[in-house]
Amino acid sequence: MGVLLVAVMLFPVYWMFNVSLTQTSDLRSDPPRLVPFGGTLDGYRAVLDQQLPALGTSLLIGFGTVLVTLAIAAPAGYALGKLRPRGSEALNFLLLVAQMIPAVVMAMGFYAVYLNLGLLNSVWGLILADSTIAVPFGVLLFTTFVRGIPDDLLKAAQIDGAGTVRTFVSIVLPLSRNSLLTVSLFAFLWAWSDFIFASTLNRTGDLIPITLSIYAFIGNNTTQWNAIMATAVVASIPAAVLLVVAQRHISAGVTAGAVKD
Secondary structure (H helix, E strand, C coil): HHHHHHHHHHHHHHHHHHHHHHCCCCCCCCCCCCCCCCCCCCCHHHHHCCHHHHHHHHHHHHHHHHHHHHHHHHHHHHHHHHHCCCCCCHHHHHHHHHHHHHHHHHHHHHHHHHHHHCCCCCCCHHHHHHHHHHHHHHHHHHHHHHCCCCHHHHHHHHHHCCCCCHHHHHHHHCCCCCHHHHHHHHHHHHHHHHHHHHHHHHHCCCCCHHHHHHHHHHHHCCCHHEEEEEEEEHHHHHHHHHHHHHHHHHHHHHCCCCCCC
């Protein structure tokens, strides 16, 4: 039963790959071909000719979002988890609320702000916008993990002369590897798959992400489904590779701090 469910869930992925290799003349065959006999690589040639700049833009936005998210979430999680400043519980509640706000509502707010700041149609504007989705999750995850670090370990570092910053850099960050990788992956995936912010804040920019490029490509080429599906296949590869490579660290990072001795 489990195998059947997995097969049903993965069939759209297979069909996407199948169509990407199908000749244009065979796309409307009846019955449809389940195996692309006599396939073509024309769709993938179209990707290389037309979509590489968009893929590069998405990579830049994804890695930029990761850097911004880690730069904010890691120190904030350490402060909330161990230093516990006044109002930390209220801040945790606000972070939870922030995750419940629909992205389309945030996009409208960003549009008004970016219009005044001159950040519309810019890659840096998208990086900041996508970071607002990842940062609350990152802070909450880091906070949970840091609270699980024994206080005696941090006090021993302070006795040896380490200050707050040195303790964070030399003790907390090395121990937080799984959490760092988990937050990085989710931040990258959110930025990589974002369409709402891209279509609202960067519709006419010189550099557009792959999600917006695919949308425009579908509108201009409604008959070249092999090229459209080839673009979707190529766009899925970075996310799939990262998920496979980081799977073990993600499982450990998500459950970090969930069980205490």
